[in-house]
Amino acid sequence: MSVAPPLLAVEGLTKSYGGIHAVRGVSFSLRAGEILALIGPNGAGKSTCFDMLNGQNRPDSGHVRLLGEETTGKKPRDVWRMGVGRTFQITATFATMTVRENVQVALISHGKQLFNLWGSAPNVDRGEAGRLLELVGMGGYADRPCGELAYGDLKRLELAVALANQPKLLLMDEPTAGMAPRERVELMRLTAQIAREKSIGVLFTEHDMDVVFEHADRIIVLNRGMLIAEGSPAEVRGNPQVQAVYLGEGLLYDAEHREGASA
């Protein structure tokens, strides 16, 4: 349709650890504003794949391009500067700082103020930090020490931090792991809303199929390091290969029951 490169283009991504082929020739792409779920059973290579997208891990071969620009081989911090935000499966935040300060650090980095020795950090981008916190529903927690937040709130804080550099692409590794069911729905609804409003592409891995089928525009399925299916939630749900991989996890049963409920 258009000649403009996709937001994210992954081509033939491959990674082995010794004799184990963790990821074998994975290719896919992602458009701006699209929410793409990467699913697969344990050990399918999701995390390895994910880590190669933002430079946490280096692929043996293959390419990752962001708006046509190569990110392979770059460090995570450089990939971030290209406009890729990320949240972690186990939240990583600055535990001794307040919620607002956590966001401010990201804004300081985004504004290239890291080596400013003389400014007053509490006043740096205070308003912008507040707006980001409001956006994820954490406005009332701004002055709380981050170390005492509940897990679900930490996930929302991570989202605010990841949004601080106005990313084009958001990578979320199991964003709802360890959360209560209602929190999961809330967080993903929030993410989807932000992504659509700001036209951010979102790639997330997830084990909870309710979350996946409800929020993903498109799903790619990984098994034993290889891409075995790709398509809309309905297509993937009906794919016999995917069903075979997931059989025994109750997906078929789930799917049948839900068809009637959500239609």
Next chain:
Amino acid sequence: MAFYVVQFLTGLASAASLFLVASGLSIIFGVTRIVNFAHGAFYMIGAYIAFTLTERLSGAFGFWGAIVVAAFAVALIGVLVEMVLLRRIYHAPELFQLLATFGLTLMVEDLVVLIWGPDDLVGRRAPGFKGAIDFFGQNIPSYDLFLIVLSPVVLGILWLLFQRTRWGVLVRAATQDRDMVAALGVNQKWLFTSVFAVGVFLAALGGALQIPRDAVHHAMDLRIIVDVFVVVVIGGLGSIVGAFVAAVLVSELNAFGILIFPKISIILVFLVMAVVLIVRPWGLFGRPEAPARRTPGLTVNPWRPLTSNERLAALAALVVAASLPLFAGNYALTVGSEIAIFVIFAVSLHFLMSVGGLASFGHAAYFGLGAYGVAFLAKMAGLPMIVCLLLGPLLGCMGAAVFGFFAVQLSGVYFAMLTLAFAQIVWSIAFQWVSVTGGDNGILSIWPEKWAASPSHFYWLALGVAALVTIALRVMVFSPFGYALRATRDSLLRSEAIGINAKRMQWTAFVIAGTTAGIGGALFAYLKGSVFPDNLGISLSVDALVMVLLGGVETVSGGVIGAIVYKALNIWLVSQTDLSKLVLGGFIVLIVVVFPKGIVGMLEMLAQRRRKTSPPGSPLLAKPIESAE
């Protein structure tokens, strides 16, 4: 040729004691994760007790029996120390453990002098190994040959112990995952105690076996512990084979270094260590370190800048301090100047430790470099005082830039050990390069110019600089740089994921801290009128650490308070008692066990408790405080 062979064999013989002590340290670290600074002290006690016993007991059986009994006796002391002290601090941060065991070392140094006297003691020759063997015209003491055979034998016994016994299996399992072993129903307490006993036994044996070769004296603990740190860092903490290989390597480097580079023989070893750490940060045979654990009890309250009332209070305190010359005598003013200088020194390390999370064990290097910088400029270039004061600290800055670059590649215990090693390099340069530094005699008569010569003028100068430095560093804590630096301390993963180059931030912090320490050193040179290698020695580095911990690492103003209290106490103690090390060591141990948050941390906690009980506190504010405790 024969000469070189003999030199090689001498090196191998020296490796024996080093290996024994290092393997003990390694075993203890592997299981308990404690870097036992007191290991040198146990080595020394082993030598002293063995000396006494060999003097009392006669005959070959008496001698060898005495050696073994001495090692067992010290192991028993070790068990006592483990049960009374270490069990309380296993969950404290690594830094606290290093410091507590250092306090123990200080106490032992005084106790040993108290019991055995300050003089060197020359022990008996070993029965059966009194002579020397002729090797193509060169003499090799037969005791050396005994030691050469001994270390592989000990290595073999340790290997059997770890591979073939149930205890050994548990120790190896605990080295990999302590919590898992505990979950499997193993009594961890006794496992730790037994491991500590074995480690101490090895150290004491190493000390006892030294008596036929070397005189026993009360400074042998520090000498060996630095070498042992180097050995375990090169070999890899937790690896016994690594300790063996590295002990041989270090001893041979020493043996041949003296022949090839007589001037810089000490440096050679440290250079090798630096190279190993950069190529393989976890040592030749070690495994990468697990990320440092956070201590649950030490929750941190977010920092905030001073309120305007607090600023007024600080200003008032400064005014009071500045009025000291109105009513105090010259001696008090000199003490005051010294305290002000140590405030500079302490806040510089405090900045690095509390904001950057980097515990330097060799911070005195940059303090001393600043002092030497002034000495060179004043004595050789004959520059005026003000120029010297401005340019002298640059030597500290350059030292910090070079060493800091390598040091920030590592973290945790390894960072501490590497900074310690770098400080030792600088110290040995100052000590050995006599033609430039004057060696042990130092550089004398560096006196301030007339405008700063009187005690009151110099006091005002020191106080003014200390105030400026403290304010500047405080501003930096709350600057964007300070925020980002704290971020790298809290989570490397997250800070990297938001575009922060952590190593560059840490390097910058290291250079800032080093330069600031250099400013303190520059003033110190003028205060004392002289510069000595001691100005960059280990004990000064440890003084800085104690000041920071005493004030409280996790507070913003801990450095200032810690320096004032510690230095005043120190000066007073030295004037009051001959056993200042004993008191000081006991004091350090006490801080670590009883007040891990330091003085300022304690005060903050008390203030919060009061605020909490007062009814009109807003619920939004009161809640975080509750959970922060």
